[in-house]
Amino acid sequence: MADANTQDKREIPYVMAINEGVHQIMQELDDTFLLGEDVAGVGGVFGTYRGVLDKFGPERAIDTPISEKGIVGLAVGAAATGLRPMVDIMFMDFLGVCMDEITNQMAKMRYMFGGAATLPITVMTMGGAGMSMAAQHSQSLEAWLIHLPGLKVVMPSTPYDAKGLLIAAVKDDNPVIVIFNKLSLGIKGEVPEESYEVPLGKARIAREGTDLTIVALGRMVYEALNAAEQLAELGINTEIVDPRTLQPFDTDTVIQSVKKTHKAMVVHEAVRFGGMGGEIAAQIQELAFDYLDAPVARIGAPFSPVPFNPGLEQAYMPNAEKIVAQAKELLDR
Amino acid sequence: MTDQYQSKLVIPEAPFRPGDKPDYSFMSLPSPNESIKPDCMADPAEMKDLAYGMVRVLDDDQHAQGAWDPQLSIEKLQAALEYMVKTRIYDDRMFRMQRQGKLSFYIKCLGEEAIAVGQAMALQFGDMLFSTYRQQGLLFVRDRGLVDMMCSCLSNSKDNQKGRQLPTLYSWKEGNYFSVSGNLATQFSQAVGWAMASAYKGEDHIASAWVGEGSSAEADVYHALLFSAAYRAPVLLNVVNNQWAISTPQNMASGGTTFAARGLGFNLPSIRVDGNDLLAVYAVTEWAAKRARSGGGPTFIELFTYRAEAHSSSDDPNAYRAKDEWQSWPLGDPVERLKIHLIERQQWSEEQQEELEANLTKKISQAWKEAESFGTLEDGPHWPLESMFDDVFKDIPPHLRRQRRKLEM
Numbered sequence: 001m002a003d004a005n006t007q008d009k010r011e012i013p014y015v016m017a018i019n020e021g022v023h024q025i026m027q028e029l030d031d032t033f034l035l036g037e038d039v040a041g042v043g044g045v046f047g048t049y050r051g052v053l054d055k056f057g058p059e060r061a062i063d064t065p066i067s068e069k070g071i072v073g074l075a076v077g078a079a080a081t082g083l084r085p086m087v088d089i090m091f092m093d094f095l096g097v098c099m100d101e102i103t104n105q106m107a108k109m110r111y112m113f114g115g116a117a118t119l120p121i122t123v124m125t126m127g128g129a130g131m132s133m134a135a136q137h138s139q140s141l142e143a144w145l146i147h148l149p150g151l152k153v154v155m156p157s158t159p160y161d162a163k164g165l166l167i168a169a170v171k172d173d174n175p176v177i178v179i180f181n182k183l184s185l186g187i188k189g190e191v192p193e194e195s196y197e198v199p200l201g202k203a204r205i206a207r208e209g210t211d212l213t214i215v216a217l218g219r220m221v222y223e224a225l226n227a228a229e230q231l232a233e234l235g236i237n238t239e240i241v242d243p244r245t246l247q248p249f250d251t252d253t254v255i256q257s258v259k260k261t262h263k264a265m266v267v268h269e270a271v272r273f274g275g276m277g278g279e280i281a282a283q284i285q286e287l288a289f290d291y292l293d294a295p296v297a298r299i300g301a302p303f304s305p306v307p308f309n310p311g312l313e314q315a316y317m318p319n320a321e322k323i324v325a326q327a328k329e330l331l332d333r
Numbered sequence: 334m335t336d337q338y339q340s341k342l343v344i345p346e347a348p349f350r351p352g353d354k355p356d357y358s359f360m361s362l363p364s365p366n367e368s369i370k371p372d373c374m375a376d377p378a379e380m381k382d383l384a385y386g387m388v389r390v391l392d393d394d395q396h397a398q399g400a401w402d403p404q405l406s407i408e409k410l411q412a413a414l415e416y417m418v419k420t421r422i423y424d425d426r427m428f429r430m431q432r433q434g435k436l437s438f439y440i441k442c443l444g445e446e447a448i449a450v451g452q453a454m455a456l457q458f459g460d461m462l463f464s465t466y467r468q469q470g471l472l473f474v475r476d477r478g479l480v481d482m483m484c485s486c487l488s489n490s491k492d493n494q495k496g497r498q499l500p501t502l503y504s505w506k507e508g509n510y511f512s513v514s515g516n517l518a519t520q521f522s523q524a525v526g527w528a529m530a531s532a533y534k535g536e537d538h539i540a541s542a543w544v545g546e547g548s549s550a551e552a553d554v555y556h557a558l559l560f561s562a563a564y565r566a567p568v569l570l571n572v573v574n575n576q577w578a579i580s581t582p583q584n585m586a587s588g589g590t591t592f593a594a595r596g597l598g599f600n601l602p603s604i605r606v607d608g609n610d611l612l613a614v615y616a617v618t619e620w621a622a623k624r625a626r627s628g629g630g631p632t633f634i635e636l637f638t639y640r641a642e643a644h645s646s647s648d649d650p651n652a653y654r655a656k657d658e659w660q661s662w663p664l665g666d667p668v669e670r671l672k673i674h675l676i677e678r679q680q681w682s683e684e685q686q687e688e689l690e691a692n693l694t695k696k697i698s699q700a701w702k703e704a705e706s707f708g709t710l711e712d713g714p715h716w717p718l719e720s721m722f723d724d725v726f727k728d729i730p731p732h733l734r735r736q737r738r739k740l741e742m
Contacts, residue, residue, distance in 0.1 A: 041347070041580035041653045058344040065550030065586045066517060066578055094516065097551065132437045134499045136515035273732075302736050304725045309488040309496030309715045310437070315740070316721060 010193060015185040017159035018048045018124075021166040022086070024195040026056055029084060032170060035062040036071060036088030045090055046126060046185060068094050072101035072123070076109065079119040084170060091137045092127035092179060095144070106175045107150035121175040124166070127155075128219055128269055129317055130183040135305035138313075140270035142217070145177050146247040146279070152176040152200055153247040157221040159189035161244055164198030172200060181219045203250035205257070209239035212327055213257040215280055216240055217268040220318060224267055227323035236331060246276060251283050258288045263330055265297040267318055272300025294333040297326050347582035349655035357663045365389045365399035365613075373624040377602045384593040384603035387637060390612035395674040403455075403616040407680045413454060413611050414675065415689060417446040417668050420470040422693045423479070426701065427486060427500075431646045435710060436486055440501040442467045444609070444641030444659060445575055447667035450474055451614030452571070456541060456622055461527050463511045463520035463542035466501045467573065467640075475508045479700035480707075489708025489715055495723070496716045517548035521557035521570065528561070528568035528625075539625040541569040541618075546635075547578020549595075550586045558633065562599040565630030569621050570596075572633075573608065575640035580653035596633030608638030609667040612674075637664070 012020070026032045034040075034052055040061040043050030053061040064071050068089055075085035089095055095102065102123070109117045129138035145153045152174050156162040162180060169176035206221050207228055216224035221242045228238035239257050243250055258264045264284050266277035281296035299318045307313050349355045368388045371380045392398050405413075424441040431439040442449065449470030453462070462471050472482060484491040486500035494504050494512075504512035511527075514520055524542030531538045544554060549572050561568050572592045576583045586592075596603030602624065606617045614636065621632035641659040643650045675681030708714045722729055722737045729737070 037578075038580045041350075042648070045579065045648070058346075059342055062344060063581050063585060066547045066581070067550040067552065069552055070550065097516070132499075134502075134515060135497060137499075302721060302740070303733055304721045305497070307497050307721055308494075308499055309492075310710065311713055311715045312496045312718065312721055315718045 009190050011188045012159060012191050013185065014159045014162050014180075014187045014189070015047055017163040017189070017191045018166060018180060019050055020191070021163035022049060022052060023055065025167045025170045026052065026060065026086075028195060029170065031082065032084040032086055033060040033062065034086045034088065035064050035074065037064055037066055037090055039063060039088050044088065046182060048124075048180070049088070068098035069101055072098040072106065075121045075123075076101060076105050076119060079121045080109075080117055082118075084120045085122070086170060087121060087123045089123060089125040092125045092141055093136050093139050095125065095141060099144070102145075102151070102177075103148055107148045110174075111150055118173050119175050120170075120173045122166070122169045123175070123177045125177065125179055126182045127179045128181040128183050129306045129313055132308055132310050132313060134308035138306040140218070140268065140301075142179055142246055143270055143275050146249075146276060150175070151247065152245065153179065154200060154245045155179045155218040156244060157181070157184070157206075157216075157218050157242050159187065159191045161198050161204070163191055164196050165200070165244060167195060168197040168200050171197065176200070179218065184219050184222075187222070198244065201245045201248045201250055203241050203243045203245075203253035205239065205253070206242040207238060207240040209237040209261065211237045211261055212239065212263045212265065212331065213254070213261045214238055214240050214323065214327075215254055215264065215266045216242060217246070217276060220267045220269055223318065223320045224323055226320035227327065230320065230324050231327055236327065238327070249280075251287065254280065254284065255287045258284050259291045262291055262293040264292070265299065265323070265326060265330060267299045267323055269318060270300055271303055272298055273303050275300045294330050297330050299323060299326055345582070345584045347584070347654065349658060350653065351651060351655060353655040355655045355658045355661040357661055360663055362663055363387050363389065365392050365397075365401070368399060368401060370400035370620070373620050374627060374629050375602075377597070377600050380602055380604075381597055384597055384605060385591055386605065388604055388606040388613050388617050389610055390616060391607075391610045391670055391674055395670050395677060397612055397674065401613060401616040403612055403619060405612065405615065407675075407678075409454070410671065410675055411681065413450055413615075414668070414671050414681070415693075416450040416454075416470060416473045417611070417671065418689055419473050419693050420446045420450065421668060422690065423473075423482075423697055424469065426697050427483070428646065430701070431500075436500050437710060438500050439486070439646045440466045440644070441642040442469055444666065445573065445638045446470050447611040447614050447671070448573055448608045448636045448638060451611045452541065452618045455615045455618035457538070459509060459538040460622070461509050461511060461524070461538065461540045463524040463527070463540060464513055465517075465520070465543050465545060465548075465573070466513050467545070467575075468543055469501065469503075472503060472505065472508065472510060475510065477505055477508055477510075479697060480704045483701060483704035484707050487704055487708060487710050489704070489710070489713065491704075491707035492716065495720055518544045518551035518553040520544075521553045522560065524568050524570070525557045525561045525564075525566045525631075528566040528631075529564050532567055537626055539567040539569065539622060541571065543571045543573055545578060546572055546574035546576075546583045546586055546592055547581060549592055558596060558599045558601065561631035562601055565628070567625035568631045569618065569625065570631055570633045572635045573638060574635055575638050577640050577644070577650075577654065579644040579648055591635060593633060593635035599633075601631055601633045603633040603635075605635040605637055607664055608636035609664040609670060611667060611671045639664070
C-alpha cells in the first residue's frame with residue numbers, strides 16, 4: 001500500500017472502506033448528496049451507505065423511486081447546477097435501464113455544450129458474479145462504459161483503493177462510474193482512517209515479478225495473486241498490474257512491465273469476447289511488439305450469460321487455476 | 334433569496350418507521366356498497382371514481398356485499414381458500430429451507446395470497462401471465478407440480494430453467510407463465526406486445542401483467558400504459574401496492590394519490606381494489622378480462638395490500654419499518670377473511686381448516702423429499718457444465734462449440 005506509515009495498520013473490509021469514503025467525502029464537500037434505491041432508509045442493500053442518513057439527513061441521503069433512468073437524469077440536472085450527485089445503481093446490470101442518460105447525456109454533455117457544462121457525477125454500482133445471483137444481477141459490463149468518450153471508469157480491487165478511488169471520483173469534475181465488486185465486500189485490507197485520494201488513471205503494481213505480466217481487473221487481482229503464489233513454486237516470478245482505472249487507462253505502467261517480462265496475460269471476469277482484455281492486448285502489441293516472446297493471453301468468462309447454480313457459476317468464472325494453466329501454456333512457448 | 338421564494342425540497346417519509354406504533358386510522362376504507370359496477374364495455378370517463386375508491390366485497394364482518402359480489406359457488410370459494418393456504422404453507426416451508434441453507438434465496442408472498450389466487454381463477458388457462466416473483470399463487474391455481482417448482486428453486490438436475498435463474502423467478506411455458514425477470518417491470522411492455530399479437534392473430538387469449546408499486550416507477554409502466562391504450566391491447570395491467578419496495582414506502586412512488594389514478598391519464602378503466610379480499614380481486618379481474626376479450630382493451634388495476642414479510646430472504650424489515658404493521662393493517666389477512674366468510678356461511682369449519690393445513694403440510698414435505706432426490710443446491714447433481722452453452726443462441730455457433738470442448742477437457 002502506498003502510504004502506510006502508521007504504526008497500527010488498521011484493516012477493514014471493502015464494504016467499510018466504501019462506507020468510510022462516502023462519509024468522509026460528504027463531510028468534506030457539502031455540495032455532495034447521495035441518491036438511489038434503498039440508500040437512505042437501510043443504508044444500501046449491501047450496507048455501503050449505513051449511517052449516511054443519520055449523519056447527513058434526508059436531503060443529502062435520498063431514497064428514490066425505482067427508476068434508474070430517473071435517478072441518473074436527476075443527477076445530470078442537479079450536477080448542471082453545480083452540485084455533486086453521488087448516485088447508486090444497486091446492481092451494475094441495472095445500468096441497462098439508464099444507459100441512455102449515461103451514454104447520450106452524462107458522457108457527452110460537456111462536449112456538446114461547447115465545454116459550458118460541468119457534470120461532476122459519481123455513479124457507484126456493484127458488479128461481478130460468484131453469489132448465485134443469476135444472469136441479471138452478476139454481470140461485468142465495464143466494456144460498455146470504457147467505450148464512451150467523456151466518461152471515466154474505475155474498478156477498485158482493494159479496500160484501500162475502494163475508498164481512495166471513490167473520494168477521487170467524487171472530487172473529479174467529470175462523470176465517473178465506480179464499479180465495486182459484491183463478492184469482495186468482506187475482503188479486508190489496510191485502510192488509513194483519514195481521507196485520501198487514489199489518483200484516477202494510475203495503475204498499481206500489485207506484485208512485482210520478472211517472468212510474466214498479468215493485468216488483472218477488479219477482483220481478478222486476488223485470483224492472479226493466488227495464481228502467482230502457485231507459479232512461484234514452479235520458479236515463475238509473476239508481476240501483477242492492477243489498472244484500478246479503466247478509463248483513462250494507464251498504458252505506460254502496463255507497457256513498462258511487459259518490456260521487463262516479455263510475456264503478458266490479461267484477466268477479467270467479463271465475457272472474454274469484446275471485453276477490455278482485447279483493448280489491452282492490442283495496446284501491448286502496438287507498443288511492445290518487439291519485446292513479446294508470445295502472443296498476449298486473455299482470460300475471461302465464456303460467451304454465455306452467468307449461470308445461477310453455484311456449481312455452474314464456479315466453472316464459469318475465471319479463477320487462479322485457470323490463470324495458472326494459461327500461464328504454463330504461455331511460458332512453454 | 335427573497336421572501337417570496339416558496340420552493341422547498343420535500344422528501345416523502347414513511348408513515349411509520351422502527352419504534353413507531355402503527356396506526357392506520359387515517360386510511361379511509363369505503364364499504365362494499367359504495368363502489369358502482371359499470372358495464373364492462375363502459376366508457377372510462379364514467380368510472381373515474383373507481384380509481385380513487387376501493388372495490389370491496391367482503392365487509393368488516395366478512396359478509397359478501399355490494400354490486401361487485403362475484404357470486405362464486407361454494408366449491409370455488411373452498412378451492413380458492415385451498416390455493417391460498419397451499420401458497421402460504423409452500424412459502425413457509427421454502428423460506429425455512431432457505432434459512433437452513435438449502436436454498437440460497439427466497440421470496441415469500443405472505444399476506445398477498447388473494448391476489449394471485451383470485452386473479453388466476455378469474456382468468457383462463459390460455460391467458461398469458463407476466464408475473465413478478467411475488468405471485469406464486471398463479472402457479473398453484475394452474476396446478477404446476479410442487480416438485481417441479483421446488484426443483485427450479487433447488488437448481489438441480491430436474492430444474493426446467495437449467496440452473497440459470499434465481500429461486501422464485503419461475504418459468505413455465507406449458508402453463509402460459511412467462512419467465513419472471515430479475516430486472517423490474519420489463520414484463521409490462523412485453524405483456525402489451527403479447528396481447529397485441531394475440532389480437533392480431535384473432536385469438537381470444539389475453540395477457541395479464543403485474544408490477545409492484547415500487548417498480549411502477551420504472552418507465553416501462555408508462556410505455557405499457559400508453560401502448561396498450563393506443564392499440565387497445567387485450568391486457569390487464571396490475572400494480573400490486575403492498576406498501577413497501579424493500580425499504581422504500583409506497584408514497585415514494587405514488588405522488589400522493591392512488592396508483593390506479595395513473596391509468597386515467599391514458600383513458601384506461603382504472604380500478605383500485607382491496608387486494609386482501611379474494612372476492613373483490615376475483616370480481617375486478619373477471620370484469621377486466623371480459624372487457625379485454627370483448628374488444629374493450631386494457632384495464633389498469635391497483636391491488637391494495639400489505640407485504641407481511643421481508644422483501645426477500647436478504648433483508649430484515651425490522652431495520653426499516655415498525656413492528657406490528659401487518660397486525661395493525663386495516664384490511665386484515667386474506668386467508669383469515671375468506672375462511673371466516675365460509676365459516677359464517679356454514680360452509681367451512683376450523684376443523685376442516687386444520688385438516689387442510691395438515692394435509693398440505695404433509696404433501697409439501699413429501700414433495701420436498703422427492704425434489705431433493707433430483708439434487709440439492711450444494712451437492713447436486715445440477716445440469717452439466719457443457720449445458721452452459723446451450724440456448725445462448727438457437728443453434729450453437731462454431732466458436733461456442735470450441736469453448737464447450739475446452740471446458741470438457
